[in-house]
Amino acid sequence: xxxxxxxxxxxxxxxxxxxxxxxxxxxxxxxxxxxxxxxxxxxxxxxxxxxxxxxxxxxxxxxxxxxxxxxxxxxxxxxxxxxxxxxxxxxxxxxxxxxxxxxxxxxxxxxxxxxxxxxxxxxxxxxxxxxxxxxxxxxxxxxxxxxxxx
Numbered sequence: 001x002x003x004x005x006x007x008x009x010x011x012x013x014x015x016x017x018x019x020x021x022x023x024x025x026x027x028x029x030x031x032x033x034x035x036x037x038x039x040x041x042x043x044x045x046x047x048x049x050x051x052x053x054x055x056x057x058x059x060x061x062x063x064x065x066x067x068x069x070x071x072x073x074x075x076x077x078x079x080x081x082x083x084x085x086x087x088x089x090x091x092x093x094x095x096x097x098x099x100x101x102x103x104x105x106x107x108x109x110x111x112x113x114x115x116x117x118x119x120x121x122x123x124x125x126x127x128x129x130x131x132x133x134x135x136x137x138x139x140x141x142x143x144x145x146x147x148x149x150x
Contacts, residue, residue, distance in 0.1 A: 006059070013055055017048060042115075049122060056085070088128050089121075096121035 024044045060082055067075040097120045098113040105111050 006062075010055075010059075013051075017051060021048065046118070060085075084132065088132065089125055092121045092125035092128055093117070095124055 021044060060078060064075055064078040064082070067078055096117045098117045100111050100113060100116055104116070
């Protein structure tokens, strides 16, 4: 029963994100302001990222609480996942560049160091999470191969 509710909530969230994205893109393209589409699409990326992070944290907290109530040992895995997620974000934020280049302001858009840092940290965050995911896949598959081989 709970699995169906979670699955339905995730499907509704995906549909909502896609719908808002389509509406936002159409409104950005039809904007009268020459810089409107670019600024609106940048805002769309920021809002979508915020919604995704809220969904990750929300469902993570839900699963952590659920596991804590039923099986506290398995809840540690969820807690470790949270810690890795937030540490990865802090690492990405600390490594992010803040240099505003000439190419960024060539269109006349106002670009601040904070905008550059958010964009760079987001990219680094995705790269680090991808590397961690690849590493965890390799470790799990390596253990499986060694277990079957020995």
